[in-house]
Amino acid sequence: MMPAKNKIMILSGIVLIISLSFRKKQDIPLFPAPANFPKPSYNFSANALTNEGIELGKTLFYDAIISSDNTISCGSCHQQSAGFTQHGHALSHGIDDKLTRRNSMPLFNLAWSESFGWDGGVHDLDLFAISPITNPAEMNESMARVLDKLRKSQQYPALFKKAFGSEEINTERFLKALSQFMLTMVSANSKYDKYMRYEGVELNETELAGMAIVKQKCASCHAGELFTDYSFRNNGLTHLPVDDKGRFEVNQNESDSFKFKVPSLRNLGFTAPYMHDGRFKTLEEVLAHYTSTVESTPFLDPVLNQNGKTGIMLSKDEQQKIVSFLRTLDDEDFIKNTRFAENTLTVSIPKKDIDAEVVNFRPVSGKVKAIFNESIDIYLKIKEAIKTQQTGIAAKQSDKLPKVLKKLNSLPLANAEKVFFNTYLEKLSFDCEHIIEGEYSTEHQSEHFIELSKNFYVLIASFKPDYSKLYYHRCENSDLNWLSDKINEVFPKNNCDKIQTKKL
Numbered sequence: 001m002m003p004a005k006n007k008i009m010i011l012s013g014i015v016l017i018i019s020l021s022f023r024k025k026q027d028i029p030l031f032p033a034p035a036n037f038p039k040p041s042y043n044f045s046a047n048a049l050t051n052e053g054i055e056l057g058k059t060l061f062y063d064a065i066i067s068s069d070n071t072i073s074c075g076s077c078h079q080q081s082a083g084f085t086q087h088g089h090a091l092s093h094g095i096d097d098k099l100t101r102r103n104s105m106p107l108f109n110l111a112w113s114e115s116f117g118w119d120g121g122v123h124d125l126d127l128f129a130i131s132p133i134t135n136p137a138e139m140n141e142s143m144a145r146v147l148d149k150l151r152k153s154q155q156y157p158a159l160f161k162k163a164f165g166s167e168e169i170n171t172e173r174f175l176k177a178l179s180q181f182m183l184t185m186v187s188a189n190s191k192y193d194k195y196m197r198y199e200g201v202e203l204n205e206t207e208l209a210g211m212a213i214v215k216q217k218c219a220s221c222h223a224g225e226l227f228t229d230y231s232f233r234n235n236g237l238t239h240l241p242v243d244d245k246g247r248f249e250v251n252q253n254e255s256d257s258f259k260f261k262v263p264s265l266r267n268l269g270f271t272a273p274y275m276h277d278g279r280f281k282t283l284e285e286v287l288a289h290y291t292s293t294v295e296s297t298p299f300l301d302p303v304l305n306q307n308g309k310t311g312i313m314l315s316k317d318e319q320q321k322i323v324s325f326l327r328t329l330d331d332e333d334f335i336k337n338t339r340f341a342e343n344t345l346t347v348s349i350p351k352k353d354i355d356a357e358v359v360n361f362r363p364v365s366g367k368v369k370a371i372f373n374e375s376i377d378i379y380l381k382i383k384e385a386i387k388t389q390q391t392g393i394a395a396k397q398s399d400k401l402p403k404v405l406k407k408l409n410s411l412p413l414a415n416a417e418k419v420f421f422n423t424y425l426e427k428l429s430f431d432c433e434h435i436i437e438g439e440y441s442t443e444h445q446s447e448h449f450i451e452l453s454k455n456f457y458v459l460i461a462s463f464k465p466d467y468s469k470l471y472y473h474r475c476e477n478s479d480l481n482w483l484s485d486k487i488n489e490v491f492p493k494n495n496c497d498k499i500q501t502k503k504l
Ligand code: HEC
Pocket: 061, 066, 072, 073, 074, 075, 076, 077, 078, 092, 093, 094, 095, 100, 102, 103, 104, 105, 106, 107, 110, 113, 115, 116, 117, 118, 119, 128, 129, 132, 133, 137, 138, 139, 178
């Protein structure tokens, strides 16, 4: 069934030698080229990977110093647990919660790609980072200011020296270090890969049947071991917004209108929602699209328009088999690999001090206190629901929270208080909306709960409501934080060992 397998066995010997040559002192090669993959296209000779370069790139990747208001890092939109996409977001959101035009792309196996972005507008991985940094809806910053901030920082001159031999911080070094880190994000340890490499793992009958259908009906675009041919095509999505013409925006070629990069089929279990605009939440919805909603337009790929039929004919049974196979492409090792995790940085990134955001307003009146106390009760209910994964209750209470707080606007507040209050109300409402929307995903809810907690803390600490038993909990080595009415409360699912508690 797979003649490619024999070739792979021979190739694997060659690849092993190549990967050994990337190997330095340590056991794991810096760039672990998988035996069942083709040759990467990235030019490693122009940017040789080193441990120090990778470490610098990783620090930059997770540091929000790169954005204009120091709140957004590359890692904000590319989260490891989501296959380096942004959890649960159709369109990714950046600075001031502005929405970008597109769904954040997964980051893995980038060494095999020759163009980047949904429209392939950037041809060199080493140049890509400039685009999110300068995009007003992403990081809204200039390269000159980024470099200036890095030069003035405590840790970066030394990190650049370790990586490149001198303390000089320039655009080329900055971009090369980011690439070095991203290139190490190789994902090739799924069940499917282990099966292909004869590592003692078998696919079951359903998965094998699914694989056969994918090879037959999807592989003209989702081709080979990377499950993409990196071409730009239109797969018949309906009602595409006219202000995003995809590939056309890169080459002004009318016939390339509404064409987007064929994405990999790897790690789909972690990267929902799907497509360049994140329109589908599940794989079942994607397959329903290919079966019955492919739209015939002049731009539709001919593969999806054969013998006068649009789309791919798939029975319900075939669709289920495909989904089973696609699940074998999920690489748990990749999303759990501590090499890529923020909390394994050797020089940790200074955390933004939330207390610096707290304003010392005068003690508030009885009516204001009452509204705050009511809102704290609701917040605590949201927290309980998040802890116990009752997503529906978390959503319902999150709907209430901003409504109760809004009542404050009808009470007399000083001008500065009003402006401050409404700024935080807006931030907090944004997170509440996402907790409501995230009803299908505890993970997505938890993430916005962390943000909600920060904003709610700043708000109530500034107004000093009459709630004497509220504590702020923060984990040292993770972003997790929350408010509770118990001292030393430990959040389940969280394994940080040192918890700081602070009385308001
Ligand atoms: C506000 C969210 C956001 C931030 C911040 C962000 N990205 Fe992205 N990233 C995206 C989106 C959305 C896309 C798809 C862009 C497009 O097609 O226009 C993308 C695409 C990419 C790609 C292309 C992947 C491929 O397979 O073609 C790379 C590489 C990348 N980002 C790296 C980075 C790096 C490095 C940073 C930090 C300097 C960063 N991103 C910051 C949202 C973000």
